[in-house]
Amino acid sequence: MEEREHDIYRKFQDLLSSKGVKPSFQRLLILEYIIKNKNHPSAEMIYQQISKNIPTLSRTTVYNNLNLFVKKGILTTLKTSDSESHYDIVDKPHAHFYCSVCGRIIDIDLKMPFFSRTFIQGHKIEEVKIQFLGICKKCLQ
Amino acid sequence: MEEREHDIYRKFQDLLSSKGVKPSFQRLLILEYIIKNKNHPSAEMIYQQISKNIPTLSRTTVYNNLNLFVKKGILTTLKTSDSESHYDIVDKPHAHFYCSVCGRIIDIDLKMPFFSRTFIQGHKIEEVKIQFLGICKKCLQ
DNA sequence: ATTTAATATTGTAATGATTACAATATTAAT
DNA sequence: ATTAATATTGTAATCATTACAATATTAAAT
Ligand SMILES: [Mn+2]
Ligand SMILES: [Mn+2]
Ligand SMILES: [Zn+2]
Ligand SMILES: [Zn+2]
Numbered sequence: 380m381e382e383r384e385h386d387i388y389r390k391f392q393d394l395l396s397s398k399g400v401k402p403s404f405q406r407l408l409i410l411e412y413i414i415k416n417k418n419h420p421s422a423e424m425i426y427q428q429i430s431k432n433i434p435t436l437s438r439t440t441v442y443n444n445l446n447l448f449v450k451k452g453i454l455t456t457l458k459t460s461d462s463e464s465h466y467d468i469v470d471k472p473h474a475h476f477y478c479s480v481c482g483r484i485i486d487i488d489l490k491m492p493f494f495s496r497t498f499i500q501g502h503k504i505e506e507v508k509i510q511f512l513g514i515c516k517k518c519l520q
Numbered sequence: 521m522e523e524r525e526h527d528i529y530r531k532f533q534d535l536l537s538s539k540g541v542k543p544s545f546q547r548l549l550i551l552e553y554i555i556k557n558k559n560h561p562s563a564e565m566i567y568q569q570i571s572k573n574i575p576t577l578s579r580t581t582v583y584n585n586l587n588l589f590v591k592k593g594i595l596t597t598l599k600t601s602d603s604e605s606h607y608d609i610v611d612k613p614h615a616h617f618y619c620s621v622c623g624r625i626i627d628i629d630l631k632m633p634f635f636s637r638t639f640i641q642g643h644k645i646e647e648v649k650i651q652f653l654g655i656c657k658k659c660l661q
Numbered sequence: 662a663t664t665t666a667a668t669a670t671t672g673t674a675a676t677g678a679t680t681a682c683a684a685t686a687t688t689a690a691t
Numbered sequence: 692a693t694t695a696a697t698a699t700t701g702t703a704a705t706c707a708t709t710a711c712a713a714t715a716t717t718a719a720a721t
Contacts, residue, residue: 401688403698422678437700442679444698458599462678462708476643487640492633493652499628501657502617508651511634516642542717544669563707578671583708585669603679603707 398451406444408432413454414468419475419484421463455506457484472507478515485515539592547585549573554595555609560616560625562604596647598625613648619656626656 391410392402400406408429413420420428426441445466448454457465459477465484467475472494474487493499493507532551533543541547549570554561561569567582586607589595598606600618606625608616613635615628634640634648 401697403687405699435700439680439701440699446680456601460597464678476640478643479646485643487643489640493650499617499630499652501660502619502626502652503655503660504652505620505654506652508649508653509634510649510651511640511643511645511647512649513646514644519642519644542668544716546670576671580672580709581670587709605707 394453398453400447400451400453405429405433405436405440406448409441409444410448410453410468413466417486419457419465419467421465423463425466455508457508457510459484474509474511476511476513476515478518479512480514480518483515487511535594539594541588541592541594546570546574546577546581550582550585551589551594551609554607558627560598560606560608562606564604566607596649598649598651600625615650615652617652617654617656619659620653621655621659624656628652 391407391414395402395406395410409425412425412428418424422438422441422445425445426436426438429441430436445454445464449456449466452469454466455469457467457475459465459482460479461482471488472491474489474491476485476487477483478485487509491507491509493504497504532548532555536543536547536551550566553566553569559565563579563582563586566586567577567579570582571577586595589607590597593610595607596610598608598616600606600623601620602623612629613632615630615632617626617628618624619626628650632648632650634645638645
Protein backbone atom coordinates (compact mmCIF):
# COMPACT_ATOMS: atom_id res chain seq x y z
CA MET A 380 0.00 0.00 0.00
CA GLU A 381 3.09 2.25 0.30
CA GLU A 382 6.17 1.37 -1.65
CA ARG A 383 4.89 -0.78 -4.43
CA GLU A 384 1.97 1.43 -5.17
CA HIS A 385 4.28 4.25 -6.05
CA ASP A 386 6.21 2.13 -8.49
CA ILE A 387 3.22 1.22 -10.54
CA TYR A 388 1.04 4.20 -9.85
CA ARG A 389 2.47 6.46 -12.52
CA LYS A 390 2.56 3.69 -15.08
CA PHE A 391 -1.09 2.71 -14.95
CA GLN A 392 -2.97 5.49 -13.24
CA ASP A 393 -3.07 7.54 -16.41
CA LEU A 394 -4.51 4.63 -18.34
CA LEU A 395 -7.23 4.03 -15.77
CA SER A 396 -7.97 7.70 -15.22
CA SER A 397 -8.15 8.37 -18.93
CA LYS A 398 -10.87 5.74 -19.12
CA GLY A 399 -12.73 7.16 -16.15
CA VAL A 400 -11.75 4.43 -13.71
CA LYS A 401 -10.40 5.32 -10.31
CA PRO A 402 -6.99 3.75 -9.78
CA SER A 403 -7.50 1.80 -6.58
CA PHE A 404 -4.76 -0.41 -5.25
CA GLN A 405 -6.58 -3.57 -6.25
CA ARG A 406 -7.22 -2.27 -9.75
CA LEU A 407 -3.62 -1.25 -10.26
CA LEU A 408 -2.39 -4.67 -9.22
CA ILE A 409 -4.86 -6.45 -11.48
CA LEU A 410 -3.82 -4.29 -14.40
CA GLU A 411 -0.15 -4.69 -13.56
CA TYR A 412 -0.43 -8.45 -13.47
CA ILE A 413 -2.13 -8.67 -16.86
CA ILE A 414 0.30 -6.29 -18.52
CA LYS A 415 3.52 -7.64 -17.05
CA ASN A 416 2.66 -11.30 -17.53
CA LYS A 417 1.70 -11.61 -21.16
CA ASN A 418 0.01 -14.91 -20.46
CA HIS A 419 -3.64 -13.92 -20.88
CA PRO A 420 -4.65 -14.99 -17.38
CA SER A 421 -8.04 -16.08 -16.12
CA ALA A 422 -9.81 -14.40 -13.20
CA GLU A 423 -8.72 -17.24 -10.96
CA MET A 424 -5.06 -16.93 -11.99
CA ILE A 425 -5.17 -13.22 -11.25
CA TYR A 426 -6.86 -13.84 -7.92
CA GLN A 427 -4.31 -16.44 -6.87
CA GLN A 428 -1.37 -14.17 -7.67
CA ILE A 429 -2.65 -10.93 -6.20
CA SER A 430 -3.91 -12.68 -3.06
CA LYS A 431 -0.26 -13.00 -2.13
CA ASN A 432 0.01 -9.23 -1.94
CA ILE A 433 -3.50 -8.54 -0.69
CA PRO A 434 -4.53 -11.49 1.50
CA THR A 435 -7.99 -9.99 2.00
CA LEU A 436 -8.65 -9.78 -1.72
CA SER A 437 -12.02 -11.08 -2.81
CA ARG A 438 -12.69 -12.99 -6.01
CA THR A 439 -15.68 -10.74 -6.48
CA THR A 440 -13.38 -7.73 -6.65
CA VAL A 441 -11.38 -9.41 -9.38
CA TYR A 442 -14.50 -10.24 -11.36
CA ASN A 443 -16.02 -6.81 -10.78
CA ASN A 444 -12.95 -5.01 -12.01
CA LEU A 445 -12.26 -7.28 -14.94
CA ASN A 446 -15.82 -6.66 -16.11
CA LEU A 447 -15.39 -2.95 -15.56
CA PHE A 448 -12.12 -2.88 -17.51
CA VAL A 449 -13.73 -4.69 -20.41
CA LYS A 450 -16.67 -2.31 -20.40
CA LYS A 451 -14.28 0.64 -20.43
CA GLY A 452 -12.24 -0.76 -23.29
CA ILE A 453 -9.10 -1.36 -21.24
CA LEU A 454 -9.22 -5.15 -21.54
CA THR A 455 -10.69 -7.65 -23.94
CA THR A 456 -11.77 -11.22 -23.27
CA LEU A 457 -10.49 -14.34 -24.95
CA LYS A 458 -12.65 -17.44 -24.87
CA THR A 459 -10.95 -20.74 -25.48
CA SER A 460 -12.10 -24.32 -25.24
CA ASP A 461 -11.40 -24.25 -21.53
CA SER A 462 -14.14 -23.08 -19.25
CA GLU A 463 -12.61 -19.84 -18.00
CA SER A 464 -12.49 -16.44 -19.66
CA HIS A 465 -9.03 -15.05 -20.28
CA TYR A 466 -8.06 -11.40 -20.39
CA ASP A 467 -5.75 -9.32 -22.53
CA ILE A 468 -4.84 -5.68 -22.59
CA VAL A 469 -6.26 -3.64 -25.47
CA ASP A 470 -3.21 -2.23 -27.13
CA LYS A 471 -1.55 -3.05 -30.43
CA PRO A 472 -3.92 -5.23 -32.48
CA HIS A 473 -2.71 -8.80 -32.75
CA ALA A 474 -3.99 -12.34 -33.21
CA HIS A 475 -3.80 -15.33 -30.88
CA PHE A 476 -2.75 -18.93 -31.17
CA TYR A 477 -4.47 -21.41 -28.86
CA CYS A 478 -2.51 -24.61 -28.30
CA SER A 479 -4.74 -27.62 -27.72
CA VAL A 480 -1.87 -29.50 -26.05
CA CYS A 481 -0.47 -27.12 -23.46
CA GLY A 482 -3.43 -24.74 -23.38
CA ARG A 483 -1.30 -21.64 -23.78
CA ILE A 484 -2.56 -18.54 -25.56
CA ILE A 485 0.27 -17.14 -27.65
CA ASP A 486 0.41 -13.67 -29.17
CA ILE A 487 0.70 -13.65 -32.95
CA ASP A 488 1.94 -10.33 -34.27
CA LEU A 489 0.91 -9.84 -37.82
CA LYS A 490 -0.63 -7.20 -39.98
CA MET A 491 -4.24 -7.63 -38.92
CA PRO A 492 -6.60 -7.87 -41.87
CA PHE A 493 -9.80 -5.85 -41.58
CA PHE A 494 -8.17 -3.77 -38.88
CA SER A 495 -8.85 -0.43 -40.53
CA ARG A 496 -12.31 -1.34 -41.72
CA THR A 497 -15.24 0.15 -39.86
CA PHE A 498 -18.00 -1.68 -41.74
CA ILE A 499 -18.41 -5.11 -43.26
CA GLN A 500 -21.44 -6.03 -45.33
CA GLY A 501 -23.34 -3.21 -43.67
CA HIS A 502 -22.46 -4.18 -40.11
CA LYS A 503 -20.54 -1.73 -37.93
CA ILE A 504 -17.26 -3.25 -36.72
CA GLU A 505 -16.06 -2.36 -33.25
CA GLU A 506 -13.55 -5.13 -32.74
CA VAL A 507 -11.91 -7.91 -34.75
CA LYS A 508 -10.62 -11.10 -33.20
CA ILE A 509 -8.48 -13.61 -35.06
CA GLN A 510 -7.64 -16.88 -33.41
CA PHE A 511 -5.59 -19.79 -34.65
CA LEU A 512 -6.17 -23.21 -33.11
CA GLY A 513 -3.64 -25.99 -33.28
CA ILE A 514 -0.42 -27.25 -31.75
CA CYS A 515 2.22 -24.76 -30.71
CA LYS A 516 5.85 -24.82 -31.74
CA LYS A 517 6.95 -26.11 -28.37
CA CYS A 518 4.45 -28.96 -28.22
CA LEU A 519 5.28 -30.06 -31.76
CA GLN A 520 8.75 -31.23 -30.76
CA MET B 521 -39.02 -42.72 -36.12
CA GLU B 522 -40.44 -43.87 -39.49
CA GLU B 523 -41.34 -41.23 -42.01
CA ARG B 524 -39.16 -38.34 -41.11
CA GLU B 525 -36.10 -40.42 -40.58
CA HIS B 526 -36.19 -41.49 -44.20
CA ASP B 527 -36.35 -37.94 -45.42
CA ILE B 528 -33.21 -36.85 -43.70
CA TYR B 529 -31.43 -40.16 -43.52
CA ARG B 530 -29.79 -40.01 -46.94
CA LYS B 531 -28.84 -36.38 -46.53
CA PHE B 532 -26.84 -36.68 -43.34
CA GLN B 533 -26.06 -40.33 -42.80
CA ASP B 534 -23.12 -40.20 -45.19
CA LEU B 535 -21.66 -37.23 -43.35
CA LEU B 536 -21.95 -38.95 -39.99
CA SER B 537 -20.82 -42.35 -41.26
CA SER B 538 -17.85 -40.84 -43.06
CA LYS B 539 -16.74 -39.45 -39.73
CA GLY B 540 -17.29 -42.72 -37.92
CA VAL B 541 -20.44 -41.65 -36.09
CA LYS B 542 -23.49 -43.88 -36.13
CA PRO B 543 -26.48 -41.98 -37.49
CA SER B 544 -28.99 -42.38 -34.70
CA PHE B 545 -32.32 -40.62 -34.87
CA GLN B 546 -31.34 -38.08 -32.25
CA ARG B 547 -28.05 -37.36 -33.98
CA LEU B 548 -29.70 -36.87 -37.33
CA LEU B 549 -32.20 -34.42 -35.88
CA ILE B 550 -29.49 -32.46 -34.09
CA LEU B 551 -27.47 -32.24 -37.26
CA GLU B 552 -30.53 -31.38 -39.32
CA TYR B 553 -31.44 -28.56 -36.99
CA ILE B 554 -28.02 -26.97 -37.10
CA ILE B 555 -27.70 -27.25 -40.85
CA LYS B 556 -31.19 -26.10 -41.78
CA ASN B 557 -31.32 -23.21 -39.34
CA LYS B 558 -28.21 -21.21 -40.03
CA ASN B 559 -28.56 -19.47 -36.69
CA HIS B 560 -25.65 -21.03 -34.79
CA PRO B 561 -27.81 -22.43 -32.00
CA SER B 562 -26.86 -23.21 -28.44
CA ALA B 563 -27.35 -26.63 -26.87
CA GLU B 564 -30.45 -25.35 -25.14
CA MET B 565 -31.96 -24.00 -28.36
CA ILE B 566 -31.38 -27.36 -30.03
CA TYR B 567 -32.86 -29.19 -27.06
CA GLN B 568 -35.98 -27.03 -27.01
CA GLN B 569 -36.64 -27.55 -30.70
CA ILE B 570 -35.96 -31.26 -30.96
CA SER B 571 -37.90 -31.97 -27.77
CA LYS B 572 -40.99 -31.22 -29.80
CA ASN B 573 -40.23 -34.21 -32.02
CA ILE B 574 -38.68 -36.42 -29.35
CA PRO B 575 -40.44 -35.60 -26.08
CA THR B 576 -38.18 -38.02 -24.20
CA LEU B 577 -35.02 -36.31 -25.41
CA SER B 578 -32.46 -35.60 -22.72
CA ARG B 579 -30.27 -32.55 -22.55
CA THR B 580 -27.39 -34.88 -21.84
CA THR B 581 -27.91 -36.49 -25.23
CA VAL B 582 -27.69 -33.10 -26.89
CA TYR B 583 -24.52 -32.22 -25.02
CA ASN B 584 -22.99 -35.66 -25.58
CA ASN B 585 -23.55 -35.55 -29.30
CA LEU B 586 -22.53 -31.94 -29.77
CA ASN B 587 -19.26 -32.75 -28.06
CA LEU B 588 -18.88 -35.86 -30.18
CA PHE B 589 -19.55 -33.91 -33.39
CA VAL B 590 -16.94 -31.34 -32.45
CA LYS B 591 -14.40 -34.03 -31.66
CA LYS B 592 -15.08 -35.66 -35.03
CA GLY B 593 -14.74 -32.39 -36.92
CA ILE B 594 -18.37 -32.19 -37.97
CA LEU B 595 -19.14 -29.10 -35.92
CA THR B 596 -17.20 -26.21 -34.49
CA THR B 597 -17.99 -24.08 -31.46
CA LEU B 598 -18.48 -20.36 -31.36
CA LYS B 599 -18.01 -18.56 -28.05
CA THR B 600 -19.59 -15.16 -27.70
CA SER B 601 -20.02 -12.82 -24.78
CA ASP B 602 -23.12 -14.74 -23.77
CA SER B 603 -22.67 -17.70 -21.49
CA GLU B 604 -23.65 -20.49 -23.86
CA SER B 605 -21.58 -22.19 -26.53
CA HIS B 606 -22.96 -21.98 -30.05
CA TYR B 607 -22.47 -24.52 -32.81
CA ASP B 608 -21.83 -24.29 -36.52
CA ILE B 609 -21.35 -26.87 -39.22
CA VAL B 610 -17.80 -27.27 -40.52
CA ASP B 611 -18.14 -26.59 -44.20
CA LYS B 612 -17.06 -23.65 -46.31
CA PRO B 613 -14.69 -21.46 -44.28
CA HIS B 614 -16.27 -18.19 -43.28
CA ALA B 615 -16.13 -15.52 -40.60
CA HIS B 616 -18.76 -14.41 -38.09
CA PHE B 617 -20.22 -11.15 -36.96
CA TYR B 618 -21.50 -10.95 -33.38
CA CYS B 619 -24.03 -8.21 -32.78
CA SER B 620 -23.89 -6.80 -29.27
CA VAL B 621 -27.42 -5.45 -29.59
CA CYS B 622 -29.53 -8.35 -30.83
CA GLY B 623 -27.03 -11.09 -29.99
CA ARG B 624 -27.21 -12.70 -33.41
CA ILE B 625 -24.26 -14.49 -34.97
CA ILE B 626 -24.17 -13.65 -38.65
CA ASP B 627 -22.20 -15.49 -41.32
CA ILE B 628 -19.66 -13.33 -43.12
CA ASP B 629 -18.57 -14.83 -46.40
CA LEU B 630 -15.20 -13.54 -47.43
CA LYS B 631 -11.93 -14.85 -48.70
CA MET B 632 -10.51 -16.11 -45.42
CA PRO B 633 -6.97 -14.95 -44.82
CA PHE B 634 -4.58 -17.60 -43.54
CA PHE B 635 -6.98 -20.27 -44.73
CA SER B 636 -4.41 -22.16 -46.79
CA ARG B 637 -1.60 -21.76 -44.29
CA THR B 638 -0.65 -24.77 -42.23
CA PHE B 639 1.92 -23.06 -40.01
CA ILE B 640 2.31 -19.65 -38.45
CA GLN B 641 5.47 -18.63 -36.64
CA GLY B 642 6.28 -22.29 -36.14
CA HIS B 643 2.89 -23.26 -34.73
CA LYS B 644 0.79 -25.85 -36.57
CA ILE B 645 -2.57 -24.42 -37.58
CA GLU B 646 -5.60 -26.70 -37.48
CA GLU B 647 -8.34 -24.10 -37.53
CA VAL B 648 -8.73 -20.36 -38.01
CA LYS B 649 -11.56 -18.36 -36.51
CA ILE B 650 -12.30 -14.77 -37.44
CA GLN B 651 -14.93 -12.87 -35.52
CA PHE B 652 -16.16 -9.34 -35.91
CA LEU B 653 -17.84 -7.67 -32.96
CA GLY B 654 -20.12 -4.68 -33.29
CA ILE B 655 -23.62 -3.65 -34.26
CA CYS B 656 -25.34 -5.42 -37.10
CA LYS B 657 -26.94 -3.77 -40.11
CA LYS B 658 -30.43 -4.33 -38.78
CA CYS B 659 -29.75 -2.90 -35.32
CA LEU B 660 -28.05 0.17 -36.80
CA GLN B 661 -31.29 1.51 -38.22
C1' DA C 662 -33.81 -66.65 -33.05
C1' DT C 663 -31.24 -66.17 -28.50
C1' DT C 664 -27.68 -64.66 -26.09
C1' DT C 665 -24.00 -61.53 -25.43
C1' DA C 666 -21.49 -57.54 -26.05
C1' DA C 667 -21.13 -52.78 -27.45
C1' DT C 668 -23.07 -48.42 -27.89
C1' DA C 669 -26.58 -44.70 -27.17
C1' DT C 670 -29.90 -42.45 -24.47
C1' DT C 671 -31.82 -40.88 -20.34
C1' DG C 672 -32.34 -38.73 -15.57
C1' DT C 673 -30.30 -37.03 -11.65
C1' DA C 674 -26.70 -35.27 -9.08
C1' DA C 675 -22.43 -32.77 -9.00
C1' DT C 676 -19.21 -29.26 -10.68
C1' DG C 677 -17.41 -24.88 -11.37
C1' DA C 678 -17.21 -20.27 -13.24
C1' DT C 679 -19.63 -16.29 -12.74
C1' DT C 680 -23.07 -13.16 -10.77
C1' DA C 681 -26.42 -11.19 -7.26
C1' DC C 682 -26.80 -9.19 -3.19
C1' DA C 683 -26.13 -7.15 1.20
C1' DA C 684 -22.75 -5.55 4.53
C1' DT C 685 -18.63 -3.10 5.42
C1' DA C 686 -14.87 -0.12 4.30
C1' DT C 687 -12.89 3.55 1.84
C1' DT C 688 -12.83 7.80 -0.61
C1' DA C 689 -14.72 12.25 -2.14
C1' DA C 690 -17.89 16.14 -1.46
C1' DT C 691 -20.26 19.33 1.45
C1' DA D 692 -17.16 16.47 10.90
C1' DT D 693 -21.16 14.79 8.14
C1' DT D 694 -22.89 13.04 4.34
C1' DA D 695 -22.87 10.99 0.03
C1' DA D 696 -20.72 8.18 -3.41
C1' DT D 697 -17.91 4.46 -4.59
C1' DA D 698 -15.13 0.16 -3.84
C1' DT D 699 -14.32 -4.03 -1.60
C1' DT D 700 -15.62 -8.06 0.65
C1' DG D 701 -18.11 -12.56 1.84
C1' DT D 702 -21.76 -15.50 1.08
C1' DA D 703 -25.36 -17.36 -1.39
C1' DA D 704 -27.48 -18.14 -5.78
C1' DT D 705 -27.37 -19.03 -10.79
C1' DC D 706 -26.76 -21.59 -14.72
C1' DA D 707 -24.29 -24.05 -18.37
C1' DT D 708 -22.01 -28.12 -18.55
C1' DT D 709 -20.30 -32.62 -17.00
C1' DA D 710 -20.13 -37.04 -14.23
C1' DC D 711 -22.23 -41.00 -13.35
C1' DA D 712 -25.23 -44.86 -13.11
C1' DA D 713 -29.32 -47.03 -14.99
C1' DT D 714 -31.91 -48.27 -18.91
C1' DA D 715 -32.67 -48.93 -23.73
C1' DT D 716 -31.18 -49.84 -28.25
C1' DT D 717 -28.31 -51.75 -31.71
C1' DA D 718 -24.83 -54.99 -33.52
C1' DA D 719 -22.26 -59.36 -33.15
C1' DA D 720 -21.82 -64.01 -31.98
C1' DT D 721 -23.60 -68.32 -31.12
MN1 LIG E 1 -2.55 -11.07 -26.60
MN1 LIG F 1 -21.43 -19.75 -39.55
ZN1 LIG G 1 1.54 -26.08 -26.70
ZN1 LIG H 1 -28.17 -6.79 -34.20
